[in-house]
Amino acid sequence: MFSNTEIGIDLGTANILVYTKNKGIILNEPSVVAVQTSNKQALAVGSEAKSMIGKTPGSIVAVRPLRDGVIADFDITSQLLKEIMKKASKTLGFSLRKPDVVVCTPSGATSVERRAIHDAVKTCGAKNVYLIEEPVAAAIGADLPVEEPVGNVIVDIGGGTTEVAIISYGGVVTSRTVRIGGDLFDENIIQEVRKKYNVLIGESTAERLKIEIGYALIDHEEKFMEIRGRDLVTGLPKTVTLSSYEVQSALKESLLHILEAIRATLEKSPAELSGDIVERGVVITGGGALLNGMQEWLSKEIDVPVHLAPHPLESVAIGTGRSLHFIKKLMPVSK
Numbered sequence: 001m002f003s004n005t006e007i008g009i010d011l012g013t014a015n016i017l018v019y020t021k022n023k024g025i026i027l028n029e030p031s032v033v034a035v036q037t038s039n040k041q042a043l044a045v046g047s048e049a050k051s052m053i054g055k056t057p058g059s060i061v062a063v064r065p066l067r068d069g070v071i072a073d074f075d076i077t078s079q080l081l082k083e084i085m086k087k088a089s090k091t092l093g094f095s096l097r098k099p100d101v102v103v104c105t106p107s108g109a110t111s112v113e114r115r116a117i118h119d120a121v122k123t124c125g126a127k128n129v130y131l132i133e134e135p136v137a138a139a140i141g142a143d144l145p146v147e148e149p150v151g152n153v154i155v156d157i158g159g160g161t162t163e164v165a166i167i168s169y170g171g172v173v174t175s176r177t178v179r180i181g182g183d184l185f186d187e188n189i190i191q192e193v194r195k196k197y198n199v200l201i202g203e204s205t206a207e208r209l210k211i212e213i214g215y216a217l218i219d220h221e222e223k224f225m226e227i228r229g230r231d232l233v234t235g236l237p238k239t240v241t242l243s244s245y246e247v248q249s250a251l252k253e254s255l256l257h258i259l260e261a262i263r264a265t266l267e268k269s270p271a272e273l274s275g276d277i278v279e280r281g282v283v284i285t286g287g288g289a290l291l292n293g294m295q296e297w298l299s300k301e302i303d304v305p306v307h308l309a310p311h312p313l314e315s316v317a318i319g320t321g322r323s324l325h326f327i328k329k330l331m332p333v334s335k
Helices: 074-092 111-122 134-141 182-197 203-213 244-267 271-280 294-302 315-329
Strands: 006-011 015-020 024-030 033-036 042-045 060-063 100-105 128-133 152-157 162-168 171-178 224-231 237-243 282-285 306-308 332-334
Touching: 006 315, 015 074, 015 315, 024 074, 024 315, 033 074, 042 074, 074 111, 100 111, 100 134, 100 315, 111 128, 128 134, 128 315, 134 152, 134 162, 134 171, 134 282, 134 315, 152 244, 152 271, 162 244, 162 271, 171 244, 182 203, 182 224, 182 237, 182 244, 203 224, 203 237, 203 244, 237 244, 244 294, 282 294, 294 306
Parallel strands: 006 100, 100 128, 152 282, 282 306
Antiparallel strands: 006 015, 015 024, 033 042, 033 060, 152 162, 162 171, 224 237
C-alpha cells in the first residue's frame, strides 16, 4: 500500500525540518538533545530539550549535535534523527517502511562530513540516502527556476552558516560559505551585554533581543527592551534596558562579513549570468533573512534588487522535498 515513502530532511544547526510530498512540512523541531552526562543517553529531543537549555542539573546537559550545518557529535545526532523519524512516522499515521531520504548538506561540507550525514540517516532505517547541496535546495524552495540556464543568486542565512550561491541549470556555478549565522548573532549580543553592562545573559534572551529589536545596518527609530541576567560583579540577578542601536552595533561585524561573502560571490559570476542577476536580483532566505531591515540594507549595498523568499525558515526543507520528483537524477552516495 505504501510502496515507497519519500521524505526530505533539512538538517539545520537550529532546526530539523521533515517534508513529505503529500503533506508538506510535517515536522519542525529545534536541533537540540538533552542527554545524561553519565551514559550519553537522550532524555528529550526538539522543543522539550530546547526549553531545558541553561536550566538543567549537572547530570543532564542540553546539547546541539549539529554545528555550522554539519555533524559535531555523531552518536547524539543519530539518536536525534531516530526520534525525529519516529515522530514523523506517527504524524504520517503509519510506520515509515524504509523510506528514500533526501538530506541537504552545506556546499562547503567535506567528503568526511557528507559521509557522516549519510551514515547517520542510513542508521535510522532509510532505504536510499540522497544528498543535495543546501543552496540548490533553498533555491528550489524559494520558487527559483533552478533547472533553467539563467543565473539565480540565493543567500541562505541559517543558524550556523551563511551560504551564497549562484545557481544555473540545476547546479552551483560558484558559491561561498561563511560560518556566520543566527547563532553567532546571539553570541555577539551576549558579548556586547557582558562588555558594556558586566551582565551575563543566556542564549534564549539574546535570541529574543535579536528578533524583537535587532536591526541590520539601516537607520531606524530607536527601540528599547528590558532584559534580566546575572551581574558578573555581585553574582546577583540584574535588570538592564538595551537599545536597538546597541544590538545593531553588536551585529555589525558579522553582518559586514556576510556582505563581503555576497560581494565575493557576485564578483566570480560569469559575465553571461551577470545580466540575469542585475535583472532578477538576489533572493535571501533562512532565519537570518528575517532580521529587521536586512532586505533594505543588502539592496542598498549591492545595488541589485533583493527579494525575501516566500517561506524563509522553510525554504531548504521545501526544496529538499520538492527535489524528490527528480530524485533519481541526484546520485545516492550508496544504497
